[in-house]
Amino acid sequence: NEKTIIATKVDFTDIDSDEKDPLMCSMYAHEIYNNLRASELIHRPHSNFMETMQRDVTQSMRGVLVDWLVEVSEEYKLVPDTLYLTVYLIDSFLSQQYIERQKLQLLGITCMLIASKYEEMCAPSIEEFCFITDNTYTKSEVVNMEGQVLNKLNFQFSAPTTKTFVRRFLRAAQASNQSPSLELE
C-alpha cells in the first residue's frame, strides 16, 4: 500500500557515496567502522568506575582535570588525537586502579606524556610537563607514574577513541555541505 512505499523512501544523503576518490576508501567505510566499534567494545573503560573503583576522586575533579588538559594541549600545540588518547588513558587507568586526589593531576600529565610519545612527531619533554604543573611533581615521580600506567594498561594504545568516531559523525551531520569542515574535531 501507499504508506509503506512512502516510508521506505526516506530522504537521506549517503555519505559513503563519493567513490570518485579512491583514497577516501568509502567502499570500505562500513567494514572499517564495524571493526572499530567491535574494538571499542573490547577496549573501552568501564562506565561506572567512579562508583566502583574510586573513593577519593570525583566526577567533577575529572572534569576539571580534562578541562585543564585541553588548555595544556593548546599551550604545547599538541594534535587533537593526543588529547583524546590522553583522556582515554586516564579513564582506563581509573577503571582499574584506585588513586588519591593528590595524584590525579600527576596521572593527567603522565597520560598526556604517553599519548604525546605515541601520537606526536616531537613530544614535549618530561620537564615541560612538570613545569606546567608549577613543578608540583618531580621528574622521577612522572617517570614512576609512567611505568605504572604502562604496566596497568599493558601497552594497549591502539584503541579507538572519541576522535576516531567524531570525524564520521561530523561528516554525517554536515552531509549537505560541499566540503566537510574539520574545525569542530
Add this chain to the structure above:
Amino acid sequence: MEKYKLIAKIKKGVFQGLCLLSSQTVTLKQLGFPDNEGVPGSLIKEITLLQAMRHANIIRLIDVVNHQEQSSIVLVYESMETNLTSFIRIYPKVMKIPRTIKELLRQILLAASYYHSFNIVHGGIKPANTFIDPATNTLKITDFVWPRTLFNSNTEDPNEELGFCYKAPEILVEHKQFSTAIDVWSVGCIFAEMVTQKPLFSATSEFHQLAKIFSIMGTPSEETWPGFSRIYRYLHIYNHCKPKDLRKLVTGLEPAGIDLLHKLLYMDPKGRITARQALEHVYFQN
C-alpha cells in the same frame, strides 16, 4: 616481573623463563633504554604494533613488562625450542621429503605476507629465528631480534649464526630505500637451504657476501638490474660473473620449485616476487 622466573640465559638480553601463573615456559627479551625521559616513544609505538600481530605462524607476544628499576622493557614471548638450523640437524631425513619443505616454505611465506600486509619489514628472517614444532611441523617466525636492530643498543652476539648469509643484495650495498622485498630474498635463501641442508650464499664475512651472491646469481648489469651502477659505485671492482644454473646447485628440487626460487632470489628488488604472489605459485598447486 614477579610473574616470571628466569631459568637460563639464551644470549645477551634473551632469557628462558617460567610464567609462575600459568607454568608456561616463555622467552624473555630485555630491551634497555636511557632512563632520562622514561620509555622512548619509538618503543611505545613499536610494542603497540607488536601486540596487534596475531598469526598462526608468528611467535606470539604474550606480555610486556616495564621493568622500571632497570630502565628496560621485557617482552614475553611464547617459547619454542627447535629452530630451523637444529631441526635440519636433528631430522635430516624428514627434511629430505619434498612435501615437508613445501609445507614449511608455505608457512614462512604466510608469516612474511602477514608482516607485509601491515607494511612491516621483518628484516631478520633466518633459520635461527624460524622455529618448528617437530610434533606438528608447525613453523613460527619470531621477531624478537628486530626491535633491537632499531635501537642498535646491543652489539651482535659472536655466537649467533652468521645472519649476513640471508641479507638481500640491496641491504649489502646499503641502499637506503629497501622494502619488504628484503624478506622475500631471505625466504629464498632459506628455501634453498632446506633443500640442500647448507646455506646457499655462505661467504666467510659480510664483506665477501656480495661477491658470493654475484658469483652464483650473476653480477648485475644494466639489463638485469637497471640503475644498479648508480646505487652502488663500487660495482666496477667486482669481476663479471655469469649466473650459475640453480638446478645444479640446489639439486633434488622439482622444476616448479627452481622457478619459484629464481623469482624469490631475483636480484633487482623491484622485479622480485612478493610473498603473497609466491603463495600462489604453481609449486604449491599440488
